[in-house]
Amino acid sequence: MSTQNKSLFSNFSPTSKQEWKDKVDTDLKGVDFNKLIWKNFNGLNFQPFYNSEDGIESLPNTGLNSQDLVNFRSIKVSTSEEGNQLAKLAINEGVNGLLFEIDGKIQVEALLNGVDLNKVAISFLLQFDQIDFAKSFLIYAVSTLKQKENLKGYFDFRGISNYVTNGSLNKAFFDNSVELLKLTGAFPNFKAFTITGASYLDSGSNQVQEVAYSLNSLVFVVEKLMEKGVDANQIFQGLHVELAIGSEYFIEIAKFRAFHSLLNLLANEYGVTDFNPFITAKTSVWSKSVTDAHTNLLRATTEAMSAILGNVDGVLVDPYDKEFNEASQFSNRIAGNIATILKEESYLGKVANPVDGSYYIEEATQKIAEKALILFKEVEAQGGFFEAFEKGLIQDQISEIRQEKIKWISQRRLPLVGVNKYPNLMETVSSEVLSSGASSDQKLLKPRRASLEIEVVRKATELLVESIGKRPVIELCSFGNLTMRKARAAFSYDFLGVSGFKVLDEKSYDTAQLAAEASAESDSEVVVICSSDPDYQESALNFVETFRSKNSEKVLLLAGNPVDLLDQLKEAGLDGCLHIKSDVIQTLTAIQNKVQEHYKSLEV
Template identity: 60%
Template sequence: MNTKNKSLFSEFSPVSKQDWMEKITVDLKGADFDKTLVWKNLSNINIQPFYNEEDKTAYLKNTGENSQSLVNYRNIAVVSDEKGNSLALKAIEEGMNGLIFCVSEKTSAAKLLKGINLNQVTVSFILGTNAVSFASEFINFVKGNGIATENLKGYFDTSLITNYITSGTIEASNFDIVVELVKLTTDYSNFKAITISGTEYLDSGANQVQEIAYTLNSLVYVIDELTKRGVQVQSIFDNLNFKLAIGLEYFVEIGKFRAFNNLLSEVANKYGVTEFSNTLTAKTSIWSKSVTDAETNLLRCTTEAMSAILGNVDGVLIDAYDKEFKNSSDFSSRIAGNITTILKEESYFGKVSNPVDGSYYIEEVSVKIAAKALELFKEIEANGGFYTSFESELIQQQIAEIRLQKLKLISQRRTPMVGINKYPNLMETIKADLLSDAVSNTITKVLKPRRASLEIEAIRKTTEELVAETGVRPIVELASFGNLTMRKARAAFAYDFVGVSGYKVLQEQSYSSALEAAESSAKSNSNVVVICSSDQDYDESAVAYVKAFRALNTDKVLLLAGAPANLNELTEAGLDGCVNMRSDVIGTISSIQQKVQKSIKA
């Protein structure tokens, strides 16, 4: 048979979505499909467990282009001209093709940029009070060095919106400064004078829809203020650089950036602007990072960078993995820069044109995010716009609602975060002063970018302060008996759950009977004991275990791994609580700590 022109797998008939659903229904054995398999994202988007050609939707237009000249940025805090220049040259030597200078003091552009080829390296500046004078000097330096106008790339960032939403105040002079920057960069089409940031929304607990909508609402506010000052709308759109944070939800983040590009074009069209040139810079989020098991931040940064690049951003800024608790080292800064380089050069992320286009999953996610974001954008505009909505604290209230939902999911371990609420590194020691105190989640006038892990860090801090004060690290014993499979599984679960506390969790200790386990664990040098066995064993022996244990020891914390049917009887006998899939890690461990601290200090 001639198979030369035969399509691959053509002898197999296609499988329809209905065929898949029938198979899934059988495998679920009566379980609810939506509750079991449909992911309900906090952006109020339902994501199906599978997609095929039948799910082909009307694709979004103007979702951006995968950047072939992706900018790999490094942040440089300028404490002096010489030091800033030295760090910049070192970054270029290490493969960075983008530099973001944080200029706060009187700085010489000529000294800062000495030896840097502005025809090849993208340079951007976060400017403070001396914004106009530094920008003027910078442009004069560029002209004096004969840099081709089309080769100068980068942006000015006066933190226009950032300062407002994190301090609650904004002055008319802030817009006057931006007007001057637009005039200075008139001849340089690839250098942007207006930066609008949305990173603070995501880092304060917002979802992707809110980040897009509020960023675009703030754009409308900026356009209104600048046009009052004589700046043309076309000039505004041609001078725009946006900064968005990158969250942990990989595919949803890809859709977020694509949806943002689409809605930006829609907004521009409403102003009569059909063609414009903006840039989009993505930054790894603060929200997703951890102080405990900090090396895990490297993995988070990698997946975040991947989703941003696939989402068609123009530049990526990756924070060093240890930035949240110390001044970044040369090593951590170098590793952060290498992530984008590897993705671009070795994984070909910057060499393939729009690789996610046509993916049923990502296309549908993009469409749904765009629709939800447009709906919220219109709601804020109908409420009087960005400034009015922020002053009335509507935006803050909406973000607080999502933030509390996110924190609840983290505390319930339904949103797993490695090294934080799942798989803690029990070999790690960490100083108490690096950890956060308990924080308040009441609605405030301003947004406060923060890590999602702060409440759990506060638990760990309580432990580390106890160790520093008493010299004793509490010990957790896993006492198991009965059914081998279930006791192993529940011991592993308890090890992971209680390990978040920072206590020393011993490996499972197996006993031949419940009474032997009770007597031995009551007399051991542990501070917390977790009973691990099967539901049947609990029905038969757990009450006897608790009574025998309490007859010998009333000071220790006694827990049970699972959800026993006779919990009330066990509690009356002296059980302190349970750890299971429904347990709240913050509430459970906090109650454990209170009793352990009293016991140790006594």
């Protein structure tokens, strides 16, 4: 087989990267090749193609693909008995990791009755009675384990994440971490404390920031624990890290690999060369939506894939409806199935580092690591994590990236299915589940959905529907050139569907005059003119004048951007245009305001 392949490829001469580029330049027909270079929110540039000439070197210590990937399910525990029932249900559904969120007095024996700690990873998010509960759990674990190495999982006090999101740094976090490092020392695969970086990405940061700030916060904790007499080897051996997973598939793979490498580099600075951290990846809040919520299943799947390929030890997939509902048995089951299918049926957890050697991913890993290391050093130069956060440096840098992302979302340059593109017009959404807006407190980080600003627009529609008893109607009124009117009607349908108004199918007319007369008198609140630029030159002004002579209340828009006609059209009564550069939030808000004014005038 090998000989045949060599014989086959010997018939083809090697193609250099320059020859490929020359071919691309020919196909671009004068368009600048640099327009194909991808720029992302990390400030990194990536080429449209790579080959062996790129000679990219792999970073060391990027992690190993986990053969024993832990598929976590989060369980809120109100009573020991209920928590135990939910735990057994999760295990029966194929989950091999449980994260208990405990906020109160819970009996360990009752909670874990029938759960095999030799096979199932057990973790705890603890808010109160941390040490007493941990002691009870470890005593119980010893009584049920075949060997102490079998106990896998971690404790999480939310020490750092509470600080960055609530502004409170519980000093007991450090004392409790010291105590738990001692208690868990005999259990090499159970981690005593957690560093959470998910709050950064979920607040709108880029991947470089998440990696850098997570390492900065780790240094802060390490220094505090060492001041209390804990050895660096013991600290790193007891470390669990939780990172969020964003929607940029390949960049997320590279992020986790880069974090592995930088974590090892950091540990080496403390003289630690042999340690076994546990890294968990959690599907992000930022990328999820409450409109067309089933799309969250697709987002969670690609996120879990990128994390597994990035060599994490465990994944926590949130239910698709978590952002607006109490997770149901169905949504929990589907969330658990995602990681199980990826591991068992897609074999992502059964092959050795499948992305190693990919030119693109290797370069992305290298670039993210390099830039994250620079940012990490900048924060340390500012006095370290705590000082930088107290000064607002970290918040300001994340805010800058977040605002840029929101701008791109509103301009539809960053598509979110069901949010700013491809809305589900058959869906009804209660105003109660939609956001009233993002927090304005710049001193703290607030994990949030990227869609909040667009949700405010949709919420205004739903409140209007509740107040007037009907859903406002948008009419797509077309005439002239068939190809262009169809294309612009389709664009308008997609663009305006985000509002939550009822968008009717395109209605075509033989002439602009007929279209204007019919749409002016129809039962709709918004009319969109759809045709070609030559047709606009000939008939748009007449359309607007005819329309306004019959109706002065409706919102009248034009699909396209005939710059040389705009002043005349607006003077005649056109409210605005829809085109590729239109801002979703600004455009829809203006439409809503005029529709609301109309209905308020009727009340008077």
